[in-house]
Amino acid sequence: MALAEKVTSPRLFVQAQTRWRPAEIVFWLATLLPYVLFPNYLSLASQIAIAGLFALSLDLILGYAGIVSLGHAAFFGVGAYTAGLLSKYGWGEPLTGLAAAALAAGIVGYATSFVICRFRHLALIMLTLGFGLLLAELANTLGWLTGGMDGLQGIHTWKLLGIFRFDLYGRAAYAYALAVLFVLFLFARRLIHSPFGLSLRGIRENFVRMPAIGAPSRAHIRAIYTIAAALAGIAGALLAQTTETVSLDSLGFERSAEVVVMLVLGGTGRLYGGLVGAIVYMIARDQFSGIVPQYWYFWIGILLVAVVMFLPNGILGGLAKLSRWSRP
Amino acid sequence: MLPPIVGVLFDGLAYGMLLFLLSVGQSVTLGMMNFINLAHCSFAMLGGYITVALMNRYGVPFFDTLPCAFVVAALVSVAFERTLFRRLYRAGELDQVLLTIGIVFISVSIAAYVFGTDQQPLQLPGYLRSSITFMGIRFAIYRLVLLGLALIITLALVLGIEYTRFGARVRAAVDNERMARGLGINVDRTFAITFALGSGLAGLGGALAIEIVGLDPSFAFTYLVYVLIVVSVGGLGSISGSFAAAIVLGISDVAGKYYIPQLGAFLIYLVMISLLMWRPLGLLGRR
Numbered sequence: 052m053a054l055a056e057k058v059t060s061p062r063l064f065v066q067a068q069t070r071w072r073p074a075e076i077v078f079w080l081a082t083l084l085p086y087v088l089f090p091n092y093l094s095l096a097s098q099i100a101i102a103g104l105f106a107l108s109l110d111l112i113l114g115y116a117g118i119v120s121l122g123h124a125a126f127f128g129v130g131a132y133t134a135g136l137l138s139k140y141g142w143g144e145p146l147t148g149l150a151a152a153a154l155a156a157g158i159v160g161y162a163t164s165f166v167i168c169r170f171r172h173l174a175l176i177m178l179t180l181g182f183g184l185l186l187a188e189l190a191n192t193l194g195w196l197t198g199g200m201d202g203l204q205g206i207h208t209w210k211l212l213g214i215f216r217f218d219l220y221g222r223a224a225y226a227y228a229l230a231v232l233f234v235l236f237l238f239a240r241r242l243i244h245s246p247f248g249l250s251l252r253g254i255r256e257n258f259v260r261m262p263a264i265g266a267p268s269r270a271h272i273r274a275i276y277t278i279a280a281a282l283a284g285i286a287g288a289l290l291a292q293t294t295e296t297v298s299l300d301s302l303g304f305e306r307s308a309e310v311v312v313m314l315v316l317g318g319t320g321r322l323y324g325g326l327v328g329a330i331v332y333m334i335a336r337d338q339f340s341g342i343v344p345q346y347w348y349f350w351i352g353i354l355l356v357a358v359v360m361f362l363p364n365g366i367l368g369g370l371a372k373l374s375r376w377s378r379p
Numbered sequence: 380m381l382p383p384i385v386g387v388l389f390d391g392l393a394y395g396m397l398l399f400l401l402s403v404g405q406s407v408t409l410g411m412m413n414f415i416n417l418a419h420c421s422f423a424m425l426g427g428y429i430t431v432a433l434m435n436r437y438g439v440p441f442f443d444t445l446p447c448a449f450v451v452a453a454l455v456s457v458a459f460e461r462t463l464f465r466r467l468y469r470a471g472e473l474d475q476v477l478l479t480i481g482i483v484f485i486s487v488s489i490a491a492y493v494f495g496t497d498q499q500p501l502q503l504p505g506y507l508r509s510s511i512t513f514m515g516i517r518f519a520i521y522r523l524v525l526l527g528l529a530l531i532i533t534l535a536l537v538l539g540i541e542y543t544r545f546g547a548r549v550r551a552a553v554d555n556e557r558m559a560r561g562l563g564i565n566v567d568r569t570f571a572i573t574f575a576l577g578s579g580l581a582g583l584g585g586a587l588a589i590e591i592v593g594l595d596p597s598f599a600f601t602y603l604v605y606v607l608i609v610v611s612v613g614g615l616g617s618i619s620g621s622f623a624a625a626i627v628l629g630i631s632d633v634a635g636k637y638y639i640p641q642l643g644a645f646l647i648y649l650v651m652i653s654l655l656m657w658r659p660l661g662l663l664g665r666r
Contacts, residue, residue: 113473119472119473119476121476166656169659170655170659172472173409173415173472173611173615174611174655174659174660176415176472176476177607177608177611177651177655178652178655178656180604180607181608181648181651181652181655182652184604184644184648185645185648185649185652188644188645188648189645192641192642192645304600304604308480311476311477312477315473315477319473346488346491346492348484348485348487348488349484349485349488349489349492351481351484352481352482352483352484352485352486352488353481353485354481355477355478355480355481355484356463356478356481356482356485358477359467359474359477359478359481360463360466360478363474
């Protein structure tokens with residue numbers, strides 16, 4: 052990499068990484084376009100923002116710390132049910148709802164992280180899968196609390212900041228989801244480019260050697276797993292508040308698989324990978340489901356095989372490669 | 380007279396044997412070749428649909444459809460192995476998981492397209508549907524047949540890998556691929572045959588499973604979880620480990636559903652997580 056040759060001190064390296072690139076500014080300005088260009092698709096846009104936040108939270112553990120999780124929807128679901136239940140039982144204020152969801156999902160994440168940090172490879176995948184299934188089964192069993200198969204009914208979200216009402220067109224919903232996404236993205240970006248983020252990447256590359264240079268692998272994994280769980284919980288809460296319903300599939304295996312697909316489609320370990328993946332995936336689903344809804348899975352399958360075979364680093368990885376080629 | 384718990388144990392054992400038949404192929408491919416094949420149950424589902432289609436559309440007897448299920452699943456899996464899976468033997472687990480989960484998605488859609496989303500009816504011959512009563516407990520003939528088949532397959536696999544020339548080639552290719560190539564072993568072909576064997580066994584397991592668990596397009600997903608549990612709890616590459624794990628999980632699942640039905644599938648997941656935390660390499664895992 053040309054960058055690494057020029058940069059001599061670690062401080063300069065971190066600074067060079069954190070600098071805002073023009074493409075990033077254009078990307079965030081473009082997220083405002085739906086208000087002008089597609090005012091009828093704002094509820095889809097808010098769902099994309101939520102999915103993007105969820106994929107971003109997975110990227111923190113999968114892309115940066117190398118923890119392959121097939122049960123990340125567990126935290127999404129915990130957040131969604133926390134916000135939903137709070138609102139159902141009389142407290143529908145959105146922002147405190149988000150905080151409560153982050154707290155609940157973070158606590159569950161912290162509790163499971165003690166197990167997660169001790170395993171690698173297949174056992175780790177199986178444990179994340181097992182925890183996800185266990186939680187989904189628990190929500191199903193506690194039908195009196197969660198509404199079981201029928202979903203959680205009777206959620207009412209209050210006005211945002213006491214001013215903006217969540218309407219059918221999703222104007223407030225998109226602004227709300229986008230603002231939350233942007234703030235949390237800034238947080239994730241800061242985190243990834245900190246020394247802590249760098250040592251996470253070290254752990255991804257070599258779990259055993261990092262403690263030897265003074266980075267405690269297990270403590271770092273516990274920390275990032277808890278943070279990722281809290282972010283996923285916030286994404287779940289956003290979905291619960293903007294759609295005013297929570298169903299069992301917010302915890303299910305399909306959602307866990309879906310978010311992995313989004314992230315890999317966009318490119319792992321790139322911060323923007325989850326966001327780009329969410330945009331492409333959600334728009335494709337919206338379009339394909341319009342034609343033949345029941346065969347949407349066929350196209351996801353084809354997409355997955357194609358990405359693994361031809362685009363090993365996702366869309367963003369492919370673009371980066373293209374831009375390197377085009378340069379002399 | 381035997382106490383009723385013997386009946387529960389027998390049903391659990393038969394269910395465990397079913398899980399074993401479904402997962403033994405996965406144990407071979409995952410343990411021997413280090414390839415995480417989440418599409419394993421798609422091959423099992425293929426075997427199941429072959430049996431149903433042959434019996435219901437062409438009137439082929441049940442036992443004659445079983446070899447067909449084995450052969451078709453094996454052949455289809457080899458086609459996939461040669462074109463797609465082979466390139467990922469050295470890739471990370473994430474790539475393998477993604478590719479094979481993509482194939483699961485595709486297979487579920489195709490099954491729904493060809494056969495519809497309903498449960499497939501299966502009419503077994505009369506002598507298989509009867510049962511014998513021994514000391515006050517009824518033992519279904521079909522479950523006894525399952526038990527017998529599973530025991531025969533376990534024995535054949537363990538002996539085959541341990542004592543035949545082909546088994547020795549497989550072990551050599553897994554332990555040190557370059558050295559095995561140097562000794563003139565055709566590693567590619569060895570892996571392809573191993574893979575075909577594993578998927579063929581899945582097809583056979585799928586065909587045998589329909590009578591007990593039914594068959595619809597979600598089969599590939601539902602039983603994938605069980606297969607992964609059996610394989611990872613049993614220990615990678617350990618056939619006797621999978622056998623033990625399948626029995627433990629089968630009995631705890633059936634017993635849980637008999638005695639504490641409100642827990643549902645909760646128990647089997649709990650058993651899996653505790654076993655994995657106690658022994659992350661599986662009950663009889665070596666590496």
